[in-house]
Amino acid sequence: MSDYKVLEIKRSIFEDNDRQANLLREELKRNKTFLLNLMSSPGSGKTTTVLRTIEALKDEMKIGVLEADIDSDVDANKVAQTGAKVIQLHTGGMCHLDADMTKQGLSEMKPEGLDFIILENVGNLVCPAEFDTGASKNAMILSVPEGDDKPLKYPLMFSIVDVLLINKIDAVSIFDFDFKAVEERVKKLNPKIKVIPISAKTGEGFEQWIEWVRNEVKNWNEN
Numbered sequence: 001m002s003d004y005k006v007l008e009i010k011r012s013i014f015e016d017n018d019r020q021a022n023l024l025r026e027e028l029k030r031n032k033t034f035l036l037n038l039m040s041s042p043g044s045g046k047t048t049t050v051l052r053t054i055e056a057l058k059d060e061m062k063i064g065v066l067e068a069d070i071d072s073d074v075d076a077n078k079v080a081q082t083g084a085k086v087i088q089l090h091t092g093g094m095c096h097l098d099a100d101m102t103k104q105g106l107s108e109m110k111p112e113g114l115d116f117i118i119l120e121n122v123g124n125l126v127c128p129a130e131f132d133t134g135a136s137k138n139a140m141i142l143s144v145p146e147g148d149d150k151p152l153k154y155p156l157m158f159s160i161v162d163v164l165l166i167n168k169i170d171a172v173s174i175f176d177f178d179f180k181a182v183e184e185r186v187k188k189l190n191p192k193i194k195v196i197p198i199s200a201k202t203g204e205g206f207e208q209w210i211e212w213v214r215n216e217v218k219n220w221n222e223n
Helices: 009-031 046-057 074-080 099-109 155-160 179-189 206-222
Strands: 034-040 063-069 085-090 116-120 137-143 163-167 194-197
Touching: 009 099, 034 046, 034 206, 046 063, 046 074, 046 116, 046 206, 063 074, 063 099, 074 085, 085 099, 099 116, 137 155, 155 179, 163 179, 163 206, 179 194, 194 206
Parallel strands: 034 116, 034 137, 063 085, 063 116, 137 163, 163 194
Antiparallel strands: none
16 A cells, blocks of 8 residues: 555645636526636737727627736736726736636726626636636637637637637738638537627627627626
């Protein structure tokens, strides 16, 4: 018999986080606040997408944004100029947010009265996919310059999101990007995923994205 213990640390961390995430979701549900966890790699156009989304919905929803970054407040400054309520979260070197970090941000924001909060997660296609933040729904952005092979390289991320935005479609003529291949790959991983091609720069495809947000916020409040 061995004289030491083996601790399943990773499993314990995830189980505790999942419990906190479920409690946070229940609280958001009671407050009728829809929280969207938006993930992507750096440079995919997350912040530009967030800004255009706020512009499209600011007259019909009270919106807040949690900006997560390892350091800097560049994105929070941009969002603040829209008039949306914004909190900058610094992760201290961590490459993701978990449920406790999200709850801390929400506690500072005081989300009561807000209809829609966007959590702009740390730019990364690995760690953020592993941690449930307590969000109502998960979304991710894949930009055309990143290539159509990303679902093969980062399957977990594509398997846990509810909607995939394929951004920078205005640049598709410059890059070798196969939309059909991406959709086939992500559907194998996640049959229920919604795929929406957009250009956060020009606004192309944004009507479909904004309609998805409207419907999800409405369903969250009614069900």
